[in-house]
Amino acid sequence: MIKQLVDDFFEISDGNYIREDVALDSELNGMQLFDKPIIGIASANDPIFETYSNKHDIMYQKFIGPKVWLKSAKSVVSIFLPYSEQVKTGNANNLKRPSLEWLHGRYEGQKFINELSEFIKMKLEHAGHKCVIPSIDDRLDVRIGTRTNKDVNTSLSLTNADYWSSWSERHVAFAAGLGTFGLSKNIITRKGSAGRLTSIIIDIDFKATERPYTDVYEYCTFCGQCISNCPVNAIHINKGKEHTVCSKYIDWVLKEYYPRYACGKCQVKVPCQDGIPETP
Ligand code: SF4
Ligand code: SF4
Known part of the structure; x- marks a missing residue:
């Protein structure tokens, strides 16, 4: 059902292609942003969501579980949209600056994902279901260092x-x-890591997708290529990404390319770009 709605939207919307009036370069007119998504489903009653809410080292106890977003929630659907070949190749060409292709992928790509999310919500509600899409819900609370989506913290x-x-x-x-x-x-998904996500909490009891892994980092080989690619040394082999270092760089990109911002060098020219990397 969700797959059909996603397929329908890919069919009827032109938002997955860069329009001439927004293209940052005439050669990018008509560029495709995303390939067809992959979809996974979790039960809203899965105890993993309790863990996210209560274990301090996972989500700093800020995660709100699906049943709080939607009392009648039965399932949580996650959708991964892999970037198109052109978006990925563009960003791999120069590791010092975000490519125009990637800037479009992040900015126009997010607009497309929001429209897809709205479309799914509208169709499901029209069919009599209740659903919440947290990424476009007013209750979403995001803290990015000193910036929030609610106020400014110093x-x-x-x-x-x-x-x-x-x-x-x-x-x-x-x-x-x-x-x-x-x-x-x-x-890191079977379609790689270069892409974007959205999700839907819904009152339909879908069959949950089996998790073919147990460890949180099971698909990462710790090859370190993302460390080498990062223009500002924000990733470390023993502690992963330092958000502040990455965020300051993204702030600089925003000033240079306003209103667009992106980097994503850790998602291209890496063994996990297009799929699950093989263990060396
Ligand atoms: S490039 Fe991908 S597989 Fe390699 S360490 Fe980074 S995240 Fe893991
Ligand atoms: S997105 Fe952040 S962590 Fe990734 S390469 Fe760019 S600056 Fe580094």
């Missing part, structure tokens, strides 16, 4: 604990059997 000494959200697409994708985390705090 706290100064930042650690990774200052970067949190009341819903995490990556954690939901892990729960829904789509993949495991990687060193760069990405999600």
